[in-house]
Amino acid sequence: MVPGVTVAKWTRAWQERRRNSPLIVTPISEAEQIEVLHDGRADLSFVRLPIEREGLSVIRLYGEVAVVVVAKEHPVSLFESVTEAELESEVVRTEDPADAVEVVAAGVGVLRVPHSVARLHARKDVVAVPVSDAAETEIAVVWLAENTTPDIEEFVGIVRGRRPGSSRGPAREEVPTASDTKPVQKKPAQKQGGGAPKGGGKAKAKPAAKHPPKSKARGRKKTGR
Known part of the structure; x- marks a missing residue:
């Protein structure tokens, strides 16, 4: 990296x-x-x-936002951001950032770097100011x-x-596993929906419920009277 x-x-x-x-x-x-x-x-x-x-x-x-690193006493350090035009008269350091920051801190030139690099070399005697019109x-x-x-x-x-x-x-491995569970999910859904008018399960259950318990049906009639 x-x-x-x-x-x-x-x-x-x-x-x-x-x-x-x-x-x-x-x-x-x-x-x-x-x-x-x-x-x-x-x-x-x-x-x-x-x-x-x-x-x-x-x-x-x-x-990454581009910034200019300047000494804490540099006039640019007081700005919230600067433009490319405002840096034209500055001497831009081209050394390795670690070395350049040392020189900039001494008040010689400025350093143009991505913000993450400035943060990597942050110290108390320098300030990083965003360059508002610079390309990321x-x-x-x-x-x-x-x-x-x-x-x-x-x-x-x-x-x-x-x-x-x-x-x-x-x-890919999970797809067949998920599809295998679909029939299992449908069965309880049919049972729960049996009370609806369209439920096929209840239509079949009515004849089975009526024929065997004839004595119970007669018993209910007598009780009702």
Whole structure:
């Protein structure tokens, strides 16, 4: 996963369902976010778009607001948001964010990063201010299309919010089980509906109830008189 991406809730969900298949989660830089798939270091990669998509399966997950990180004493730190035009005169740092924040905190330049990255490197002497007219960056989960496996499909299902039992494999297994229970559900429904005028069960029951207990019927007449 690239910096700023948090996958804990998804990995926890996986471990709850697949206790015998532990995951290894490795932080990587954006420069190697696709390389780790091609060299076999990872089966899945959480990346920051855009990327070259050829040969990849890509599922976009969410967007990130762009922010500018400035020293706490910088005039921009007092704004609720800024525009691209208001940053034109600023020196934008291009170092690794961890190093750039150190320089920015000293009052030299500003740093443009997604909000999650700014949050990752948050400290008391810098402030992150949203850039209101900047395009969002996007986070996606990707893998080599030719290497798609049931495990990958299941994990991607977790990431997309699929509940246990609603994944493709279990869903196919549950369909016949559900259909097998339908006759069992219909029988009590017919009994409960027997009192309705259209109930076939009661129409058959009337002759059976009248013929055997003739003596009881006579008894009721005598009692009534």
